[in-house]
Amino acid sequence: MSTLTEQRGWFSALASSSEPEQSGPEPDWLRNTRVLARDAIRELPVPNRKLEAWRYTSIEGLLQQEFTPAVEQGRTWTHEELEPWLGPAADVYRLVFVNGQCIPRLATGLELPTGVTLGSLRAALGTDPKLLATWLNHTGAHEEHLFSALNTALIHDGLLLHIAADVELDRPIEVVYLNLEQDKALLNQPRNLVVLEPGASATLVERFIGAEEAVYFHNQVTELVLQEGAELRHYRMQEESRASWHLASLYLSQDAHSRYQGTSLSFGGRWARTEYQARFQHEAAQCELNGLYTVGKGQLTDFHLDIRHSVPNCTSRERFKGILFGKGRAVFDGRILVEKQAQKSDAQLRNDNLMLVRDAEVDTKPQLEIHADDVQCSHGTTVGQLDPQQVFYLRSRGIDTDSARRMLCLGFAGEIIDTIEVPILREQAMERLTATIRTATETLE
Amino acid sequence: MLSIKDLYAGIDGKTILQGLNLEVAPGEVHAIMGPNGSGKSTLSHVLAGRDGYEVTGGQVRFDGEDLLALATEERAHRGIFLGMQYPVELPGVNNMTFMREAMNANRRARGEPELDAVAFMKRVKEEARHLKLDEQLLKRNVNSGFSGGEKKRNEILQMAMLEPRLAILDETDSGLDIDALRVISDGVNALRTPDRSIILITHYQRLLEYIQPDHVHVLVGGRILRSGDKDLALELEEKGYGWIEEEAAA
Ligand SMILES: Nc1ncnc2c1ncn2[C@@H]1O[C@H](COP(=O)(O)OP(=O)(O)O)[C@@H](O)[C@H]1O
Numbered sequence: 001m002s003t004l005t006e007q008r009g010w011f012s013a014l015a016s017s018s019e020p021e022q023s024g025p026e027p028d029w030l031r032n033t034r035v036l037a038r039d040a041i042r043e044l045p046v047p048n049r050k051l052e053a054w055r056y057t058s059i060e061g062l063l064q065q066e067f068t069p070a071v072e073q074g075r076t077w078t079h080e081e082l083e084p085w086l087g088p089a090a091d092v093y094r095l096v097f098v099n100g101q102c103i104p105r106l107a108t109g110l111e112l113p114t115g116v117t118l119g120s121l122r123a124a125l126g127t128d129p130k131l132l133a134t135w136l137n138h139t140g141a142h143e144e145h146l147f148s149a150l151n152t153a154l155i156h157d158g159l160l161l162h163i164a165a166d167v168e169l170d171r172p173i174e175v176v177y178l179n180l181e182q183d184k185a186l187l188n189q190p191r192n193l194v195v196l197e198p199g200a201s202a203t204l205v206e207r208f209i210g211a212e213e214a215v216y217f218h219n220q221v222t223e224l225v226l227q228e229g230a231e232l233r234h235y236r237m238q239e240e241s242r243a244s245w246h247l248a249s250l251y252l253s254q255d256a257h258s259r260y261q262g263t264s265l266s267f268g269g270r271w272a273r274t275e276y277q278a279r280f281q282h283e284a285a286q287c288e289l290n291g292l293y294t295v296g297k298g299q300l301t302d303f304h305l306d307i308r309h310s311v312p313n314c315t316s317r318e319r320f321k322g323i324l325f326g327k328g329r330a331v332f333d334g335r336i337l338v339e340k341q342a343q344k345s346d347a348q349l350r351n352d353n354l355m356l357v358r359d360a361e362v363d364t365k366p367q368l369e370i371h372a373d374d375v376q377c378s379h380g381t382t383v384g385q386l387d388p389q390q391v392f393y394l395r396s397r398g399i400d401t402d403s404a405r406r407m408l409c410l411g412f413a414g415e416i417i418d419t420i421e422v423p424i425l426r427e428q429a430m431e432r433l434t435a436t437i438r439t440a441t442e443t444l445e
Numbered sequence: 446m447l448s449i450k451d452l453y454a455g456i457d458g459k460t461i462l463q464g465l466n467l468e469v470a471p472g473e474v475h476a477i478m479g480p481n482g483s484g485k486s487t488l489s490h491v492l493a494g495r496d497g498y499e500v501t502g503g504q505v506r507f508d509g510e511d512l513l514a515l516a517t518e519e520r521a522h523r524g525i526f527l528g529m530q531y532p533v534e535l536p537g538v539n540n541m542t543f544m545r546e547a548m549n550a551n552r553r554a555r556g557e558p559e560l561d562a563v564a565f566m567k568r569v570k571e572e573a574r575h576l577k578l579d580e581q582l583l584k585r586n587v588n589s590g591f592s593g594g595e596k597k598r599n600e601i602l603q604m605a606m607l608e609p610r611l612a613i614l615d616e617t618d619s620g621l622d623i624d625a626l627r628v629i630s631d632g633v634n635a636l637r638t639p640d641r642s643i644i645l646i647t648h649y650q651r652l653l654e655y656i657q658p659d660h661v662h663v664l665v666g667g668r669i670l671r672s673g674d675k676d677l678a679l680e681l682e683e684k685g686y687g688w689i690e691e692e693a694a695a
């Protein structure tokens with residue numbers, strides 16, 4: 001157990017171990033943002049068990065590991081090395097990041113409609129500085145916690161998506177983050193910015209893929225700004241390596257009548273945490289968050305929701321499901337705050353967990369804090385096993401025990417997978433889940 | 446085909462079947478009647494191999510094979526089908542997918558080729574039509590939100606698809622109105638063949654007006670106290686079960 005000072009030292013050492021501002025001229029606003037972030041690293045509380053948000057999720061293991069920020073590619077990757085990870089880019093606008101850096105030559109389908117900016121944030125510093133000056137760190141992510149501050153201090157590259165008013169993107173955008181093995185353990189920190197102007201609409205798919213034994217920390221910050229009436233469908237599938245740490249912090253800001261529909265699937269990583277922070281700026285916005293996680297031996301998977309209804313008439317729906325099949329741990333901490341003036345808020349939060357083994361652990365903590373009196377809010381959480389009556393029913397029809405369990409698990413997860421409106425991703429998710437469940441059920445008694 | 450000799454079985458330390466004997470020949474329909482709690486569902490569960498039941502005596506042979514030594518799914522592969530008194534709901538499991546999986550699991554186990562998707566669809570829709578089961582229910586999750594009658598029809602649909610050698614129908618008639626009872630009975634009658642046997646578990650004589658049994662047995666206190674033909678059912682309807690228990694005690 002290290003001291004708090006040592007723990008903070010881990011963050012500050014990383015934040016000053018590389019100076020991205022030295023790699024090219026930088027605008028003042030970005031320098032200032034970095035300064036603010038480095039200041040925050042000196043002041044923000046160190047995540048530990050005493051902080052409510054980190055009560056069930058230890059970062060001890062992470063802090064014992066040394067990382068090198070991957071600000072430049074240590075090497076070039078050949079087409080042959082990367083291609084097998086990617087698969088066909090059918091009917092999507094695709095962008096590929098390797099260890100946090102955008103690889104422009106792997107982008108496909110980028111003859112974009114007018115009004116759409118999609119590409120590397122780094123590149124946009126040269127081509128579109130005004131856009132970045134307006135929006136980057138608009139949500140004040142660096143003040144939220146040390147990891148977001150660390151990401152902000154070292155902002156280097158990431159996804160930039162900007163869609164002009166009333167433009168509807170015809171195809172999904174697929175962003176693939178490949179985290180590949182290098183001689184050092186890397187700190188990969190994509191910094192993403194997504195801005196949809198009024199009435200714009202898009203579908204964004206993010207895939208996180210890790211090479212089998214690669215040791216790295218993927219510490220991503222995504223800011224999402226939905227202006228009036230904008231619509232974003234945002235699907236995320238996390239398949240990081242079993243030796244990796246993965247933290248995705250999503251900061252969502254929604255204007256009136258905007259609609260965000262998010263589905264996050266968390267399969268990989270030894271330590272994986274996804275945080276959603278949602279803020280309604282104006283009335284009649286809708287936010288739907290769905291999530292599915294599987295937890296096997298030695299894995300920790302954590303979902304953190306921080307939804308704040310501070311204006312009237314907004315709707316939020318949160319549905320998260322977990323399947324635990326090995327000695328591991330899941331954490332679900334869903335907090336919805338309805339402020340006094342947020343009348344007619346409609347918020348519903350659910351978390352259901354299916355435990356296939358006894359020695360898995362789940363800490364589920366749904367929290368509704370309501371200060372308004374005319375609202376519709378509910379929350380519910382369950383932790384259960386497969387129902388022996390259901391297994392018997394299937395077996396009595398000739399289906400063997402393994403298959404019966406598998407069908408029931410897939411049935412349990414189906415509700416979440418079905419929220420993905422991109423058929424190819426739904427298939428990929430189903431394939432990954434089926435393989436995971438297959439291994440899981442075969443090792444059960 | 447099915448031979449049950451002196452069967453003792455129970456659950457949670459409680460012996461429920463107390464020396465039960467039953468012989469079923471190919472093509473026969475046997476009705477088992479009895480008051481609530483007499484062990485009818487227990488018998489059906491023990492035959493299907495549900496977990497939790499302990500057999501403490503006797504034996505069950507199916508085509509000469511020791512049925513009790515087989516796993517639940519193996520019994521299904523041999524042709525045993527249980528229409529359940531309380532069919533469970535399977536959230537997230539599509540009814541059609543489930544039925545195809547079940548059929549193919551049985552076919553694989555018997556070394557038969559799997560049914561192709563088109564042939565399967567055609568058949569399942571045809572059978573659903575015979576049973577007046579709304580086609581929409583095939584697309585829903587198994588039994589999820591089905592009415593009592595729809596669940597029972599879905600059981601008979603599975604029987605029709607799986608073509609068992611021995612079907613045990615546990616109170617398939619309970620909770621059905623007269624029209625549904627007729628449809629289900631017609632469905633079961635259509636499935637009667639010279640080598641398919643049926644055990645009809647029921648509470649009421651009513652069902653036996655629609656499905657004519659070859660034999661009627663009265664199960665009381667875990668034993669078959671009396672066997673006869675369908676006139677026995679009428680007698681029970683008239684006099685209740687009390688007189689049989691009294692006679693047996695005498
Ligand atoms: N899990 C159980 N534990 C103890 N007793 C049970 C259990 N399940 C059923 N029984 C008892 O076994 C007896 C027979 O039940 P059952 O076979 O369901 O009767 P039937 O179908 O004829 O109404 C009843 O007395 C019932 O209470």
Ligand SMILES: [Mg+2]
Pocket residue numbers: 485486487530616
């Ligand atoms: Mg019963």
